[in-house]
Amino acid sequence: MAAVAAMAAAGCGGVWRQARQRFARWPGPGSRPFSRGHRAVVCNARGGAVSAGKSGLAPWIPVVGLEIHAQISSNSKLFSGSQVQFAAPPNSLVSFFDASLPGTLPVLNRRCVEAAVMTGLALNCHINKKSLFDRKHYFYADLPAGYQITQQRVPIAVNGSLSYSLCIDNKMSQMVTKTVRIKQIQLEQDSGKSLHDDTRSQTLVDLNRAGVGLMELVMEPDMCCGEEAAAAVRELQLILQTLGSSQAVMAEGQLRVDANVSVHHPGEPYGVRTEVKNINSIRFLAKAIDYEIQRQIQELGNGGTILNETRAFDSKLGCTIPMRDKEGKQDYRFMPEPNLPPLILYDAKSLPANMNHQQVINIDWIHERLPDLPSVKREKLVEQYGILPEHSFTLLVLAELWKGEGKTPLETVKEHKLELLQDLKELEQICQAVIDGQENEVLAIKAGNRKVLNKLIGLVQKKTQGRSNPVLVKQLLEKKLSE
């Protein structure tokens, strides 16, 4: 079994990025985890994952399932009329209901329901014409009611699928389409935000986010590695942004992803899974999952066991650590939300005759007005312009980038730091700094080894985040070194 080095799919920055992942050569006694080496766990085009281990040792199949929370893009909250806005003064966007003051009741926001229906339709789900709300109980300072209103028994959408593409070789010339099944989509409330003040041993609570509408998307464990998860989430992001149902920006907490990871031998039952939380970017998502897969393989290989626990991803250390605040398995004591009757949705056939239009949500009406999804747009680009499929990915992401409301292309470019560094003085300073920091290399160049100059050029490129003109950099460096 040859180890196949796979490349991560294009990132959402409109720039092709090569992410080289490092894994231990596994199995092997005395092998250091995460040392430079071949990729031990590989997702092949047919979907299974196999470890490129020594013959005779049973391979491991990693299983990855995602739970995604997408904040609904709406003016007001799911069950109250307070505003939804990022970064406002603390507790300024909070209604009496959000603060769980006695005597307040939930009132469902029509826009949130439409967002969930759109998303369900875009992901090929069956939309439940009757769905129910439930209470999920647990105690935490940012959950003033002591329970979250969610849809545990009968969610709004079930049994869908998300198709995404992966590059399976170095040259990005072979793309394969994969599918992950969507188990369900449910509407639920977001909680407030806790700021931990360890010095004064207290938590500061801001309820601005409490009650904001969320769509929880539960995926079946159809994936086998970080790369697949990253690609799937990127595609989901694009879909949500195209629909407008969520802005899905991970950095602003509008898209939160938790990963469930386990490993097992082929033919054996699934292994114990761990839940990995605190993942703040798609890049970290892939890292966290791949780390956890390796950790489990290593643990089991050493004769240990995997605990059914929740682990947090530490982005600085690049590893997962057990979360301290979890006391055993939670019992949420689900019960029907007594203040909300069933949510009834209609289609063209079942449309009631004498009801106020504002009170009716028609699934077919929403279906007819769905915009072209990214996959359709890409197909059209390929067909119309004869471009390569992988280029259609870049174009679409660039299009999203440039769609920024009210921003000129120039502003978007500046914002995403895509433009070349124009300030010659600044570039000169950077070149000088690199020269000053690389004594040995400078000596080597002056002694006649010109190839080392490329290393310095590379360092300048790194410092300028790829925004410098390499020809100009070479000229500047050569000039300085000849002085």
Add this chain to the structure above:
Amino acid sequence: QKVSVEVLDHLEHLALVDFRDSEGVERLQKAIQFADQLHEVNTDGVEPMDSVLEDRWCLYLREDDVTEGNCTKELLENARETVEEYFVAPPGNIPLLKLEEQNTYLQGS
């Protein structure tokens, strides 16, 4: 059929109630017995009822307009302690002591 001490302890942790004494536990037992009468009815093939109002209980859908909020001062008035317009809470969940460590009625039973 009595409710076990383990279940009572579990409930106390989940709901942060204190059964306090034998009277409290007895009241719980009687409540469970009362509710158990529901099992006497055969509900095979019958859909659970959401409300006695049935179809007449319609879920009202609100328009997506901002109509509330902006009452920070009022909300914070209820809080014993605040810091720069934040509510103040303990550092994390403070778990109830385990049964063996408690000095409550349940421990004695």
